[in-house]
Amino acid sequence: MTENFNEAVNDLEQMVSERDDLNEILTEAETPNGLSAIKDLIIELSEIRKLYKSTSDTLDDLKEKKTQLEQALFLALENAGLQNVKGEDGTTFYRREQFFANVKIQDKPRFFEWLRDHKMGDIIKEDIHPKTLTAFVREQTEQENELPDYVNTFTRNTIGYRGGK
Numbered sequence: 001m002t003e004n005f006n007e008a009v010n011d012l013e014q015m016v017s018e019r020d021d022l023n024e025i026l027t028e029a030e031t032p033n034g035l036s037a038i039k040d041l042i043i044e045l046s047e048i049r050k051l052y053k054s055t056s057d058t059l060d061d062l063k064e065k066k067t068q069l070e071q072a073l074f075l076a077l078e079n080a081g082l083q084n085v086k087g088e089d090g091t092t093f094y095r096r097e098q099f100f101a102n103v104k105i106q107d108k109p110r111f112f113e114w115l116r117d118h119k120m121g122d123i124i125k126e127d128i129h130p131k132t133l134t135a136f137v138r139e140q141t142e143q144e145n146e147l148p149d150y151v152n153t154f155t156r157n158t159i160g161y162r163g164g165k
Contacts, residue, residue: 077093137153
């Protein structure tokens, strides 16, 4: 698994190093031979997308394997009555229990009220998810409604993908 990941990274580095001068590519795209340059860019972008996908898949596999190994080591240390051990490379591995909490979105108003009733209302940080804000602002802008001057917007030009692998 690690070899595939390293090979993918090496392939990606090689492809990027072969296209060091983006300005040269963009200038070439503006010439009469621009269609050829565009075709080359499409081919290269398709290859990078495939490589990115396989690298992402490999990384996901590595994350899963890491989680499994951590769980196994935790149990082994616990069964042996050990809190920590030192690896051959000097790394200390230790048992750690992390605590997490969340509240379902539909229960937040009720939970916030509960916090206020228990004199903990000051920990409430109300926020709007960025995608919700973007959708709202886009809708207001399209309807030509005025927004406060402290609402910032920007656009980014990207390439969309459909189909393929």
